[in-house]
Amino acid sequence: MKEYNPKSIEKKWQDIWDEKETFYASEDKSKPKFYALIEFPYPSGQGLHVGHPRPYTALDVVARKRRMEGYNVLYPMGWDAFGLPTENYAIQNKIHPAIVTEKNVARFKEQLKSLGLSFDWSREINTTDPEYFKWTQWIFLKLFEKGLAYKKEASINWCNSCKVGLANEEVVNGGCERCGGEVVRKTKNQWMLKITEYAERLINDLDLVDYIERVKIQQKNWIGRSEGMEVDFNITGDKKVTVYTTRPDTLFGATYMVISPEHPLIDELKDKINNFDEIEEYREYAHKKSDFERTELNKEKTGVQIDGINAINPVNKKEIPIWISDYVLMSYGTGAIMAVPGHDTRDWEFATKFGLPIVEVVAGGNIKESAFTDIEDGVIVNSDFINGLPVKEAKEKISDWIEEKGIGHRKTNYKLKDWVFSRQRYWGEPIPLVYCEKCGWVPVPEEQLPVLLPEVESYEPTDTGESPLANIREWVETTCPKCGGYAERETDTMPQWAGSSWYFLRYTDPHNDKELASKENLDYWLPIDWYNGGMEHTTLHLLYSRFWHKFLYDYGVVHCPEPYGKRTSHGMILGENNEKMSKSRGNVVNPDEIVDEFGADTLRLYEMFIGDFEKSVPWSQNGVRGCRRFLDRVWRLQELLVDGEQYSKELETSMHKTIKKVSEDFETLKFNTAVAALMSLLNEFNDAGKVNKEEFKTFLILLNPVAPHITEEIWAANGFSGMLNEQSWPVWDEDKTIDDVIEIAVQINGKVRGTMLIPSDATQEVAKAKFAEDEKLYSLIEGKTIVKEIYVPGRIFNIVVK
Ligand code: ANZ
Ligand code: ZN
Numbered sequence: 001m002k003e004y005n006p007k008s009i010e011k012k013w014q015d016i017w018d019e020k021e022t023f024y025a026s027e028d029k030s031k032p033k034f035y036a037l038i039e040f041p042y043p044s045g046q047g048l049h050v051g052h053p054r055p056y057t058a059l060d061v062v063a064r065k066r067r068m069e070g071y072n073v074l075y076p077m078g079w080d081a082f083g084l085p086t087e088n089y090a091i092q093n094k095i096h097p098a099i100v101t102e103k104n105v106a107r108f109k110e111q112l113k114s115l116g117l118s119f120d121w122s123r124e125i126n127t128t129d130p131e132y133f134k135w136t137q138w139i140f141l142k143l144f145e146k147g148l149a150y151k152k153e154a155s156i157n158w159c160n161s162c163k164v165g166l167a168n169e170e171v172v173n174g175g176c177e178r179c180g181g182e183v184v185r186k187t188k189n190q191w192m193l194k195i196t197e198y199a200e201r202l203i204n205d206l207d208l209v210d211y212i213e214r215v216k217i218q219q220k221n222w223i224g225r226s227e228g229m230e231v232d233f234n235i236t237g238d239k240k241v242t243v244y245t246t247r248p249d250t251l252f253g254a255t256y257m258v259i260s261p262e263h264p265l266i267d268e269l270k271d272k273i274n275n276f277d278e279i280e281e282y283r284e285y286a287h288k289k290s291d292f293e294r295t296e297l298n299k300e301k302t303g304v305q306i307d308g309i310n311a312i313n314p315v316n317k318k319e320i321p322i323w324i325s326d327y328v329l330m331s332y333g334t335g336a337i338m339a340v341p342g343h344d345t346r347d348w349e350f351a352t353k354f355g356l357p358i359v360e361v362v363a364g365g366n367i368k369e370s371a372f373t374d375i376e377d378g379v380i381v382n383s384d385f386i387n388g389l390p391v392k393e394a395k396e397k398i399s400d401w402i403e404e405k406g407i408g409h410r411k412t413n414y415k416l417k418d419w420v421f422s423r424q425r426y427w428g429e430p431i432p433l434v435y436c437e438k439c440g441w442v443p444v445p446e447e448q449l450p451v452l453l454p455e456v457e458s459y460e461p462t463d464t465g466e467s468p469l470a471n472i473r474e475w476v477e478t479t480c481p482k483c484g485g486y487a488e489r490e491t492d493t494m495p496q497w498a499g500s501s502w503y504f505l506r507y508t509d510p511h512n513d514k515e516l517a518s519k520e521n522l523d524y525w526l527p528i529d530w531y532n533g534g535m536e537h538t539t540l541h542l543l544y545s546r547f548w549h550k551f552l553y554d555y556g557v558v559h560c561p562e563p564y565g566k567r568t569s570h571g572m573i574l575g576e577n578n579e580k581m582s583k584s585r586g587n588v589v590n591p592d593e594i595v596d597e598f599g600a601d602t603l604r605l606y607e608m609f610i611g612d613f614e615k616s617v618p619w620s621q622n623g624v625r626g627c628r629r630f631l632d633r634v635w636r637l638q639e640l641l642v643d644g645e646q647y648s649k650e651l652e653t654s655m656h657k658t659i660k661k662v663s664e665d666f667e668t669l670k671f672n673t674a675v676a677a678l679m680s681l682l683n684e685f686n687d688a689g690k691v692n693k694e695e696f697k698t699f700l701i702l703l704n705p706v707a708p709h710i711t712e713e714i715w716a717a718n719g720f721s722g723m724l725n726e727q728s729w730p731v732w733d734e735d736k737t738i739d740d741v742i743e744i745a746v747q748i749n750g751k752v753r754g755t756m757l758i759p760s761d762a763t764q765e766v767a768k769a770k771f772a773e774d775e776k777l778y779s780l781i782e783g784k785t786i787v788k789e790i791y792v793p794g795r796i797f798n799i800v801v802k
Pocket of ligand 2: 481485
């Protein structure tokens with residue numbers, strides 16, 4: 001027999017699959033469908049990383065299994081190709097970003113193809129393709145039409161080195177997500193999308209979907225629903241300030257007020273403030289910091305008391321001082337808080353530093369040591385008409401009281417902010433609006449979409465922070481679609497997250513030039529049955545795309561309120577020493593080299609076998625070798641093939657057990673234990689010194705989703721009929737998966753009426769189910785009422801009927 005040589009077989013099968021269009025989704029909508037999706041990559045200059053094939057192979061396994069189960073499977077691939085790294089590379093090398101993108105895409109595609117992933121390449125999409133972003137622009141216009149896109153002077157996060165505005169989601173630990181550089185605050189006129197209008201539904205509809213728990217939790221925390229109250233405090237003079245609190249039960253303990261340095265009250269009461277200069281100075285200091293720095297829990301508290309005005313606590317009419325401090329953000333709640341240092345940690349630290357009074361209003365802690373924040377067991381004290389009540393009851397009572405008095409009302413707040421949807425960069429979708437002095441912002445008419453990017457000489461953002469597009473006057477200057485007068489195009493482009501917010505819709509009908517996808521195709525393919533992606537996208541892409549989908553649902557484009565029925569997430573692949581793989585550490589493993597030395601099937605197998613799919617795991621070259629050795633043994637199994645026989649009795653249980661294990665594990669992210677089960681079955685074949693045709697075929701089918709080339713080759717080489725990928729997925733017989741089956745007696749109304757086979761460890765429930773499955777025995781009690789059942793494990797099942 002020839003030796004196993006992946007080089008001679010992998011390319012061959014990939015070409016056959018391509019030629020036969022084996023993995024193309026069919027247009028036959030009478031079949032049950034399965035839409036599997038992985039996050040399409042950003043085609044960076046570095047090429048594929050060994051982290052990429054992990055999720056791609058996992059869903060490839062599921063997709064291949066589903067096809068064998070009779071589903072019409074859509075497993076598409078594309079490129080999320082707008083973005084900064086490409087643009088930065090283009091700037092440095094003076095090459096058009098479109099050319100850089102094309103080159104990177106070609107490289108990625110070749111690499112992915114070499115892995116034998118069963119993508120439907122006829123549906124490949126690219127977010128930078130005008131045929132594609134025409135519809136991204138179209139969706140933006142619909143958002144604009146519905147008042148969900150608006151331009152606003154906003155204080156944004158600004159990265160000095162990328163020269164670009166960043167969404168909160170793109171600021172990681174106070175630094176720029178892309179370059180790690182310093183992020184400062186800058187005020188700019190920005191397009192914003194009102195994702196906050198969907199906050200409630202984005203939380204509530206998580207109940208409709210099957211996402212792994214940690215994804216749901218992260219999304220909920222990010223949206224940050226908070227149930228509290230807005231309460232008015234009078235200010236000495238005639239003004240009042242509204243605070244937002246989640247703890248109205250602690251009102252009697254509010255010993256001072258803190259307003260945000262940006263709070264409008266400061267300018268309104270300028271004349272009454274004695275230390276305005278000091279206040280101004282502090283405001284400048286605070287303004288330079290990002291929200292992240294300002295709200296960091298364990299940072300040293302800073303602030304200035306406003307001299308000249310006080311607030312009046314509405315429950316006890318006490319005058320309390322007003323401070324400004326950066327730990328109160330203008331962008332949350334009302335930008336003002338009542339400070340309760342006895343029961344809020346930040347307030348406690350602040351009060352301790354500045355010598356402000358700390359009053360206990362919830363008993364149970366030691367407020368000299370720290371704030372007492374327990375809301376479960378606390379009992380209210382020092383609080384007049386709510387004394388003695390547990391926190392939860394006190395909250396209700398005082399909330400009612402506040403509402404009756406007309407000094408406040410219950411209020412739900414969200415941490416989620418509107419989405420900054422402007423970039424002052426070149427390589428993005430132009431925002432399809434023009435500005436006319438007379439008509440304001442006017443949409444570019446739909447029939448003029450897409451608005452293309454003009455050719456420019458330099459892709460560099462201008463130093464003023466304007467997009468490079470602003471310098472192309474012949475592009476900027478246009479006529480107003482409404483009045484025909486002079487107008488100027490918007491020169492900001494969309495952020496990187498735009499194209500990926502709806503790409504899964506386009507795959508259903510990627511060449512449609514009349515609509516983003518036909519209703520018929522959307523109705524058939526949606527929702528996505530299984531979407532796998534990185535945890536790092538939970539609060540960005542996943543939330544944004546759910547928002548766009550919900551908007552399109554409201555607009556009548558899609559029929560289901562949620563895009564993804566199921567969401568799972570994979571762990572990272574780390575370097576051999578357990579650190580993140582990175583160029584600078586020199587520990588990056590190139591998948592091409594693995595494919596070249598060991599074959600794609602080995603890489604695939606290894607990526608599935610490497611460990612718990614949901615956890616991060618270090619790469620191991622030894623592990624790769626082990627997987628290759630397993631495939632060598634699979635290859636040599638052909639020598640043990642004996643013809644003719646049916647299942648051998650000894651192996652029957654193992655076969656059924658393995659079918660069950662592999663089938664179930666592929667569904668529950670336990671790819672590693674599925675592979676382990678196949679390895680141990682192979683050992684059994686080897687121990688037996690032979691394998692018959694049926695067993696061998698079943699084994700090959702089970703292994704095929706993970707190692708599709710070698711299995712297809714062995715199938716063909718041994719003359720088994722048809723292509724392997726056209727076979728049906730094997731089914732197991734539950735009874736035959738059980739090692740120990742025993743016979744027990746069945747008694748009905750005190751008389752032994754027969755025996756039945758049940759697992760030796762069967763519970764009473766299982767025994768009863770087995771009894772009900774036995775037609776002969778069960779017929780004896782049919783129509784009667786069961787009065788009593790007694791089950792003596794290992795001996796007898798006794799039933800009394802009337
Ligand atoms: C009084 C109080 C007493 C508070 C107590 C907490 C504990 P979440 O759950 O995050 O919504 N807060 C309100 N607006 C703020 C702002 N703009 N910047 C910083 N902090 C703000 O938190 C709501 C609580 O955070 C509010 O309830 C308020 O402090 C503070 F024992 O009011 B609390
Ligand atoms: Zn006009």
